[in-house]
Amino acid sequence: KDQIHIKGVTYTIIKVIGKGGSSKVYQVLHEDSKKIFAVKYVDLECSDHQIVQSYKNEITVLRRLQNKEPIIKLYDFEITPSHIYLVMECGSIDLASFLRKKRVVKDDILFYWRQMLTAVQCIHDEGIIHRDLKPANFLFVEGSLKLIDFGIANAIQSDKTSVTRESQVGTLNYMSPETIQGSDGSQGNGSSNMKINCKSDVWSLGCILYYIIYGKTPFQSITNTMMKLQAICNKDYQIHFPDVGDPLLTDVVKSCLVRDVRKRPSIKDLLSHPYVSSRN
Numbered sequence: 001k002d003q004i005h006i007k008g009v010t011y012t013i014i015k016v017i018g019k020g021g022s023s024k025v026y027q028v029l030h031e032d033s034k035k036i037f038a039v040k041y042v043d044l045e046c047s048d049h050q051i052v053q054s055y056k057n058e059i060t061v062l063r064r065l066q067n068k069e070p071i072i073k074l075y076d077f078e079i080t081p082s083h084i085y086l087v088m089e090c091g092s093i094d095l096a097s098f099l100r101k102k103r104v105v106k107d108d109i110l111f112y113w114r115q116m117l118t119a120v121q122c123i124h125d126e127g128i129i130h131r132d133l134k135p136a137n138f139l140f141v142e143g144s145l146k147l148i149d150f151g152i153a154n155a156i157q158s159d160k161t162s163v164t165r166e167s168q169v170g171t172l173n174y175m176s177p178e179t180i181q182g183s184d185g186s187q188g189n190g191s192s193n194m195k196i197n198c199k200s201d202v203w204s205l206g207c208i209l210y211y212i213i214y215g216k217t218p219f220q221s222i223t224n225t226m227m228k229l230q231a232i233c234n235k236d237y238q239i240h241f242p243d244v245g246d247p248l249l250t251d252v253v254k255s256c257l258v259r260d261v262r263k264r265p266s267i268k269d270l271l272s273h274p275y276v277s278s279r280n
């Protein structure tokens, strides 16, 4: 049996959940407790110092956020010059795989939306802006959505989609106009304004909500990358919001997809929006 030993504890590999460039996520069985965990393995052999540091930063933030409910639980970890092992709680399925399998029932949208908002609010409260939010960053754990990464280390893609084009890693479909135009301070062009930069995650959340409502992201139909990036930044390119019988819901998704950062709501505004606050 394929086994992994972390800090002297034995885990048996059940299956590979996903793999990225130099990382893999396994579903494992903890021999002693017979409990299931997810183990993220990162090969540091061919990773340069920058990459190693980005993973260490991600782990530092993950440990700092452990007391927050909507953040994935980290039980143990092992860092050596050649590899990193993270022992985490194992979710049932990530939101990307879930949305590929079936459409969301209308009444569940509010439930998922509230949980995504609170998860992203957690990292914003710690001064972290993800800037690359997509459905694959959210995971169902016992029916609730949790955030599994903070956009600090490189992304991992689900094993299923690693061979197909639409894999979520490196997708531009959720990227905000200001991130594309580099006016969000990510290239160190001065605007390190947290309040403004948090809005980039609001745009991405709006794209995720749009996908949940309409089954596609706002710019998915534009396959040419340059044309896609231009459309995202072009105020004259109208995004369509067909009526779905819930004006409050369409108002929420419209408000997130406002290109003018100053006019885009904050997470706080969204949590007090009537769509979220007026229902149970």
Ligand SMILES: Cn1cc(Nc2nc(NC3CCCCC3)c3c(C#N)c[nH]c3n2)cn1
Residues within 6 Å of the ligand: 017, 018, 019, 025, 038, 040, 072, 088, 089, 090, 091, 092, 093, 094, 097, 136, 139, 148, 156, 157, 158, 159
């Ligand atoms: C598809 N699927 C996912 C699970 N569960 C799961 N997937 C995790 N990562 C997946 C890696 C591939 C992309 C999607 C997320 C992690 C994780 C990290 N990182 C920590 N816990 C986890 N649990 C069950 N089915």
